[in-house]
Amino acid sequence: MPLIVAESQQGLHNGGRGDAKQFPLWGNRFPIAFRSPQQEYEFMDEVWINSLLQDLKNSDEQVRQQATQELWQLWFQQKGVYGLELLGRSQALIEAGLMQQAEALLTNIIEAQPDFAEAWNRRAVLYYVQRQYRKSLGDCRQTVELNPIHFGALHGMGLCYAALGEYSEAIWAFRKALEIQPYSLENQKLILECTARLS
Secondary structure: OOOOOOOEOOEOOOOOOOOHHHOOOOOOOOOOOOOOHHHHHHHOOHHHHHHHHHHOOOOOHHHHHHHHHHHHHHHHOOOHHHHHHHHHHHHHHHHOOOHHHHHHHHHHHHHHOOOOHHHHHHHHHHHHHOOOHHHHHHHHHHHHHHOOOOHHHHHHHHHHHHHOOOHHHHHHHHHHHHHHOOOOHHHHHHHHHHHHHHO
16 A cells, blocks of 8 residues: 655645645745845855755754755745745645645746746645645656755655655655755655565
């Protein structure tokens, strides 16, 4: 029987029941405060991002949590205030149980801004909630193609593979996520569970 994870470190996971109250499954909660133009410029600095990635490997949990939050802010704010507002609207639709409208909005965002990685990731989570695991997997892959350090999408890929019973692929995805977030107990646990399913 495919593995359905009860809870995710990146966010609550409801086993694909489509309960909007527990959305998102992987990713940060909404909304996120927007930065000033000067802060946004600094925010996009590659050296600073690399520093955050190093902080994810820090033994201090508080340092890791701060770095995680900062990276989520970067991803949500990729397209500025307007992009963030659109993602916020999609979240509001989901929380109202209006899944079709949310999907349509996210699809419109993706079509208008195909390099907006977090829009792909948000739709991936939506598809996962609806148990459309192949579609979710496709959007996770696109997210990672656009943003290779997106540990949330890598985690989501693992959840999709696990839900499909493809445990070797799930282990690969969770290990890729662990390369970025080595202290993620949830990914470590899921690797063990998927490994047990293969034996």
